[in-house]
Amino acid sequence: MKELSKSEVKREALIKATISLVINNGFHATSMSKIAKTAGISPGTIYLYYENKQDLINKVYLHVKENFTTYVFKGYHESVPVEKGFKIIWHQIADFRLKFVEEALFLSHCDNTPIIDEESRKEGIKHIQPLLALWEKGQELGIIKKACPYILYAYTVYPMAFLTNAQQRDEYHLTEENRALAYQMSWDSIKINTNK
Amino acid sequence: MKELSKSEVKREALIKATISLVINNGFHATSMSKIAKTAGISPGTIYLYYENKQDLINKVYLHVKENFTTYVFKGYHESVPVEKGFKIIWHQIADFRLKFVEEALFLSHCDNTPIIDEESRKEGIKHIQPLLALWEKGQELGIIKKACPYILYAYTVYPMAFLTNAQQRDEYHLTEENRALAYQMSWDSIKINTNK
């Protein structure tokens, strides 16, 4: 196990506190004092590591996005067949969302509200590049519908956010069965129907 | 044309201002003074019609949701066949989102952030009842996959929000062709494949 220094522990607590408070109350309703108190540090300490509140949210966003990307492309390589590759990535996204619920909600929140600077949002989008490349390959091979990445994303990755959000609110439970069904629907929506 | 009294005009301006400012800056970053100024009224006047800021956002949300529902179920009746009914509703949702861009963004924003009171959010969900009934009928007839409403919604209605948001940010253009494609993907994901 990697040993974390005391300040690294506090740093992690700060990030966790930011994520948790922002998803539950929204960015502007979350005060720096509340973040500090939740993290067990002083408000002033935050300003040793982050320029201001906006800088804090931008950096936390990119940090979480990086963790996300590392997780979902783990073990994936361009060489695997398109359908298999898609299945691996899709399921790892689902795993991430279920394992790191708050982090996942935080990413949805940032991607769907104007709290993140445009620059940081664009930076975050670049991270899913391997998935875009996979789709392109699939399209060249006639396996995947010739839709632009936005449409493909809207029907495969985006719906998961909705389901996890609902689960978070206890309105719905994402069982193994539901998960398999959701994957099938993702795939059905983007694959080319070979039989009439 | 229906004539609106002067105060009704101001009332509409207030709602429009709230919607526009909230989707562009977020709820908590939008001050009552700014809303008032944008609507061309005094901050105090808002309190004649709404108890407080929270009451304002809740009521505006339900107001827009009602407009949305009226629009998307216009001309639809339970008696039409499942596939046709779905097509009508889906396309009217798309029409609404393209015609009333800010209202649609506002609804997504409220549905995906914690700014609306839980009570009002639950109230808003009830409005899509006819669509849920249509799905149920489709499932009984063996036309639509036996997935819970959350999953069906995630793969048909929810993706549209993503596409309209992207269009709003000028990252993507929802042409007629893209729209037809998106509809096909919605349908492909929820229909039962009759041929192996």
Added chain:
DNA sequence: AGTAAATAAATGAACGTTCATTCATTTATT
């Protein structure tokens, strides 16, 4: 190894600003 000096990290009270809300007053309508 032990201690003092130097540096770094962390604190939290204080500051100026902004906000939601109020209400005495003005303007419009009946």
Added chain:
DNA sequence: AATAAATGAATGAACGTTCATTTATTTACT
């Protein structure tokens, strides 16, 4: 003349941020 609608300056609470001060860690020297 009486009532209703609208105003906007005033208020106090809460905010992000600062910085003089305290606490912890590292370095230098014996």
